[in-house]
Amino acid sequence: MRISLVLGSGGARGYAHIGVIEELKNAGLVIESISGASMGALVGGLYAAGGLEAYKEWVLSLDVWDVAALLDISFDKRGLIKGERVFAKLRAIVGDVRIEELPIKYTAVATDIEQNKEVWFQEGDLLQAIRASISIPSFFTPVRIDGRLLVDGGVLNPLPVAPTMSDHTQRTIAVSLYGESQASSIEVPKEHQERQERLAKAVQKLAEYAKSLTKDEEYSFFDIVSLSFDAMQKTLIRYRLAGYPPDHLIEIPHNICGTYDFHKAYEVIEAGREAARRFLAEAGRLGLPFALGR
16 A cells, blocks of 8 residues: 655654654555654655665664764854754765655655744755754754745644645555653663663753753753643644644654653654554554555
């Protein structure tokens, strides 16, 4: 079965999209179109360009010193990280790719914050489009392309179904990263657990530093931004789904990690895999044809 896949925004929760894509492919579904915002645009774009497996291996191998080397601190007051080192690595994985040359239809959604408009990238440099789409306010510096100041696509459209509405596919499946909280039963292998603990300590130190810059005893600046962004996206998703409902919705529990918990790649990928398996199992019970890969 040929499908359109819509991948939502949600920071580090976006690693779940990797597990979802792998399970849908294993079920025999053919992804002919992808629309994504923020991490959804990144994962979807890498998949379309044939670099998702290499990206997955890379993020699962990152240790604390690797992460430190990637953090090119910005002196631009509009954002903490420039992102140039991360995107140099991504370019090493997929090379110089133009969206219109991809084997499947692809749309990255960003936000023009000066004009309060969505911007759809359906042609041009793939990584430049992704860089615009993932520019989480306060974390990544915004980018200016063709005179427009662009930030994270999730600011206006965290689950961009609309770009797939004209697709000639048989089903549209959307993946939201803001599902209801669930207890996790994922077992993290010792190797990944030890690496994750080292990264978590580094993240904690960064959070403590951020908190020391404010007088608030409970939340740091980044805590407030993260919580505010999450609340906004949960509300926007409800409105967007009402206007552009997909055929099917896979929901990732939003408590699997926080927006900036990029050190939890293994368990978040597995959470995506589990959600996709539950969806496919339910499809089987309902007798839907794609559950059998037809």
